[in-house]
Amino acid sequence: MKKRFIYVFALALSALSLQCDQLVNSELKPDAKERGIDYKIILNDESGTMQKLTGKNIVCNALIHIKSNTLGTEYTAATDSNGVATFHDIISDDYHISASRDLSADEMELVSGHKVAGYKLLNRKCGVIKLLANNTLPVEVSMEAVFAGSPIVISEIYASGPQGSGLYYHDKYVELFNQSDSVQYLDGLIIARVYSSEVYGINYRNDPEFIHSEAIWYFPGNGKDYPIMPGQYIVCAEDAIDHRINAPNSIDLSHSNFEFFKDDAPDVDNQAVTNMVKFYQPSGNDWIIGGERDALVLARIPAKSLVIKGSQYLIPYSSILDGVEYLKDPTMLNKKTLNDAIDAGAAGGIQFYTGKSMERISVTVGGKTQLLDNNNSSLDFKIIDHPTPGYHF
Numbered sequence: 001m002k003k004r005f006i007y008v009f010a011l012a013l014s015a016l017s018l019q020c021d022q023l024v025n026s027e028l029k030p031d032a033k034e035r036g037i038d039y040k041i042i043l044n045d046e047s048g049t050m051q052k053l054t055g056k057n058i059v060c061n062a063l064i065h066i067k068s069n070t071l072g073t074e075y076t077a078a079t080d081s082n083g084v085a086t087f088h089d090i091i092s093d094d095y096h097i098s099a100s101r102d103l104s105a106d107e108m109e110l111v112s113g114h115k116v117a118g119y120k121l122l123n124r125k126c127g128v129i130k131l132l133a134n135n136t137l138p139v140e141v142s143m144e145a146v147f148a149g150s151p152i153v154i155s156e157i158y159a160s161g162p163q164g165s166g167l168y169y170h171d172k173y174v175e176l177f178n179q180s181d182s183v184q185y186l187d188g189l190i191i192a193r194v195y196s197s198e199v200y201g202i203n204y205r206n207d208p209e210f211i212h213s214e215a216i217w218y219f220p221g222n223g224k225d226y227p228i229m230p231g232q233y234i235v236c237a238e239d240a241i242d243h244r245i246n247a248p249n250s251i252d253l254s255h256s257n258f259e260f261f262k263d264d265a266p267d268v269d270n271q272a273v274t275n276m277v278k279f280y281q282p283s284g285n286d287w288i289i290g291g292e293r294d295a296l297v298l299a300r301i302p303a304k305s306l307v308i309k310g311s312q313y314l315i316p317y318s319s320i321l322d323g324v325e326y327l328k329d330p331t332m333l334n335k336k337t338l339n340d341a342i343d344a345g346a347a348g349g350i351q352f353y354t355g356k357s358m359e360r361i362s363v364t365v366g367g368k369t370q371l372l373d374n375n376n377s378s379l380d381f382k383i384i385d386h387p388t389p390g391y392h393f
């Protein structure tokens, strides 16, 4: 369960800074001939944490990472004692931004009276900024204190279907990773698809509180029946079979950890692989995720406590451990359906039936594998040439 303190504000999504663009203008294309200029980004903490620590709202000693939405070029800089980071020779574009400052247990004790680890100041409300050549003022980005150590993350989504087997696409899976130092339990954890309708142009990206879903499954167990060990990957397969029998270029998922078996449909059930529990999915013959675009969330909340509205169940943002959106063209962020506080960017850019997959970028910190988790899939994910069920590329 995500630990939170009262002073950590609920996700207030309305008060976005004017310079923080939630919707990206897809018309904006960088001009290759344009000369790069220097930009300053200033970080302000709106949660009162830095005020308590330093008497000012500016955030010093923070790391800022930006990535051009169109060109993919990346830059990193640290903020100085005035909370300002300077980036040199930058071309105008929309930039994904992740700004982060660790809060030590000693600092947390000063702020909250509790000596707790795992908190950070993050730019949860603002994942994309616009840097324009004619703007010489510092771009302001707001920060808030959050518990940032989700122990379990979505490490890979494979959905495109294999090469050379016609329209075969039953080898989809989602993979999870325990990146904490302790045993975690999957029991009751929800995997849900984020609802959107391209046909009717409906999505709930700007809902201030809830994910809307028409496909909710959860892990079986009564609390401690299904452990995931530190550093372990867990594969949840659409069908836990050896797909190479039907599609030679596909993969063997018969040893998956879990399987989505839709008991009210003509679906296959490998008796040797534990089934996920279907809580709600009124349509479709299986757990199917989009081949080129979709959004998934992982939530820690009892499914039976969820409320239904119309044809969709509502999942509170506060219960979400991780969320990943992927798009056919991940630079078209105006097509996003998942709220920016959960995922400010998008993975993807994979065509149908290419056998390609997307996984979180791994970094080694102190000899230990960590997967990037900036709540921005544009920064955190990369495309890989083939699926890697149960391991990393």
Ligand SMILES: [Ca+2]
Pocket (backbone or CB within 6 Å): 237, 238, 239, 240, 259, 260, 261, 262, 267, 268, 286, 287
């Ligand atoms: Ca199935």
Ligand SMILES: [Ca+2]
Pocket (backbone or CB within 6 Å): 240, 259, 261, 269, 270, 271, 272, 273, 274, 275
């Ligand atoms: Ca099964």
Ligand SMILES: [Ca+2]
Pocket (backbone or CB within 6 Å): 155, 156, 175, 233, 359, 387, 388, 389, 390, 391, 392, 393
């Ligand atoms: Ca993998």
